[in-house]
Amino acid sequence: MAEIVSATAKPLARRCASLLVAFSVSACTVVGPNYVRPASDIAPDWQSSSMVPVPKQTGDMAQWWKHFNDPVLNGLIDEALRKNHSAKIAALRVMEARAQLEIAGSNLYPQLQQATGSALYAARRPSGGVTSSQWNYSAGVNIGWELDFWGRFQRGIEAADANYLASLDSYDDAQILLVTQTATIYAAIRTLESRLNIVHGNADIQRRSLEITEHLFKSGNESELDLQQAKTQYLSTVASIPALEASLRTTQNALAVILARPPGPLPEMASGVGVIPQANLLMVADLPADLLRRRPDVRTAEMQLMAQSALIGVAQADLYPSLTLLGSLGVSAASISGSPTTAALSAGPSFTWNIFDYGRIRNNVRVQDARFQELAELYQDSVLQAAGEVDNAAVSYAKSLEQVSLLDQGEVAAKRALAIANIQYREGMADFERVLDAQRALFSQQERVVTNRGDVVGNLIAVYKAMGGAWQVARPEPFLDDATKKTMKERTNWGDLLDVPLPATDADPMTRK
The missing domain is CATH 2.20.200 (Outer membrane efflux proteins (OEP))
Incomplete structure (x- = not known):
């Protein structure tokens, strides 16, 4: 031997x-084309003109919600990032893409x-x-x-790697959506609470007017018309309370679902009822055009385009x-x-x-090339859609800010008008109709003020979402909790794949590996 x-x-x-x-x-x-990023329809120096007059302050955009200085909001967002099921699904898709990349790499061996x-x-x-x-x-x-004479396996690895990066971008996008949804719903709850406070406050004012007119009517000093008008306005205001309470509960349930909790009010929100969070737009160091390309949904579109470019090479290798x-x-x-x-x-x-399959193989190359062009158009559309979202959110935020001082002045004037109407009514210088008009005007103005404050917060959150803020915060954190990793390891041999941290994200998708 x-x-x-x-x-x-x-x-x-x-x-x-x-x-x-x-x-x-x-x-x-x-063989096959090497990926080249397509020229964007957005100029490199593009920026939304609506963002220029907006007040700004410096700060960390990656955790923009902390500038609201609301500990309750901070705690809810941290909990959502840990427990939300959609975020866990996105993380598991990253693990799936990691395993697919390992499969592609194994083709280089026997x-x-x-x-x-x-x-x-x-x-x-x-x-x-x-x-x-x-x-x-x-x-x-x-x-x-x-x-691998013609690079079929190498192109397959390129496609799997790009799909892996796309799964990371989808994971980042899930983080943005999760943070912005949590903040938006939180602000909506506080706005509804504030509206309920206003309704109760105006109902108290109108109830006192009803008591006065009822007393005057019974004493013979006032007509029944004033009594019935006061009663109508009071009951109309009180009748709006159940609808607001139903909306509040529905919104609270939406937040509970995001936090993976049972439906119902959140105990930690018992403090600060009706206080709408306020903050200014943070100073943006980068040009908006650069921020657009860093948005996870735009990066996902580009990674899908990169993967398809590699698949053209895989198809062309069959020609040889x-x-x-x-x-x-x-x-x-x-x-x-x-x-x-x-x-x-x-x-x-x-x-x-496969000489006699040449026609089929050649047409398969054409199929892959057509798909690449489709994704190229989708990438361009995603950039334009992102630019539109930035401009829409910026103009909404800027215009809602313009309304703040005007509506605040209007509320002050409405309160003063009601006070004057009450004095003139008591002194017999005006009829009760003037009082009712002043009460309705105050109620309407206060509603507009609160709604506007909620709009300002919602539009500010929309600006951060449009610019792709918040995705950076999740990368350093474990993307699978210990219980999930333990369950998966008990079921399947994952080696060390579940413990490898997510790669840091560079500003340019072309450099990320």
């Missing part, structure tokens, strides 16, 4: 050296790996003779390795012949005394070329 191995060692070494040379050559031959073995026992007993037995043993290994190195090593022996132990080694190339 030793002589056989020695005799075959040198040819095997030569074959291995030839294999390494062929592999080196194959690594330099990659694809056929097969071990065989057998044992045969035979016994014979001649008539009247002694029983004789015999064992035969054999074992072998078959290996097949397709060389493939070379597979096949080899087998076998050993056989028998238990009969004096029988030889033999070893066999064979190796050689296998040449495959």
Whole structure:
């Protein structure tokens, strides 16, 4: 056996050296287009003109919600990032893409790996003779390795890598959506609470007017008309309370779902009831055009485009012949005394070329190219849509800010008008209709003030969402909780894939790996 191995060692070494040379050559031959980022329809220096007159302050945009200085909001967002089911689904899709990337990478190694073995026992007993037995043993290994001459496997790895990056971008996008939804719903709850406070306050004012007119009517100093008008206005105001309370509960339930909690009011929101969070827009260091390209949904569109570019190369590689190195090593022996132990080694190339499938393969290349162009258009559309969102959110925020001082002045004037109307009514200088008008005007103005304050917060949150803020905060954190990782490891051998942290995200998707 030793002589056989020695005799075959040198040819095997030569074959291995030839294999390494062929592999080196194959690594330099990659068919298909190399990805080039398409020119954007948005100019590099584009920025929304609506953001220029908006007051700004400096700060960390990655955690913009902390500038509201609301500990309750901060705690709710932290909880949402940890517990929300949609965020966990996005994280699990990252793990799926990681495993797919490992599969693609395995194609660079021998694809056929097969071990065989057998044992045969035979016994014979001649008539009247002694029983004789015999064992035969054999074992072998078959290996097949397709060389990546045309870069099909390398392009497959590029596509899997781009899909992995796209899954990371989708994960980032889920973080943005989660943070902005939590902040938006929180602000909506506070706005509804403030509106309820206003309704109750105006109902108290109108109830006192009703009590006065009722007393005057019973004493014969006032007509029934004033009483019924006061009663109508009071009951109309009180009747709006149930609808607001229903809206409040519905909004609270929406926030509970995001936090993966049972429906109902949140205990931590019992403090600060009706206080709408306020903050100014943070100073943006980068140009909005750069921020657009860093938005996770835009990055996802580009990574999908990059993956499709690689798939064109995968399809084109089928136009060329493939070379597979096949080899087998076998050993056989028998238990009969004096029988030889033999070893066999064979190796050689296998040449495959789908010449008669040329039309099908060529059209498959065209299919992949058409899909690439479709995704290129989708990428351009995503950039334009993102720019539109930024401008819409910026102009809404700027215009809602313009209303703040005007509405505040209007509320002050409405309060003063009601006070004057009450004085003139008591002194007999005005009828009760003036009081009712003043009460309605105050109620309406206070409603507008509160609604406007809620709009300012909502539009500010929309600006941050449009500019892609908040995704950076999730990357350093564990993207799967310990309980989920433990369950998955007990079910399947994941190795260390579940423990590898997410890669840091660079500003340019072309440099991220």
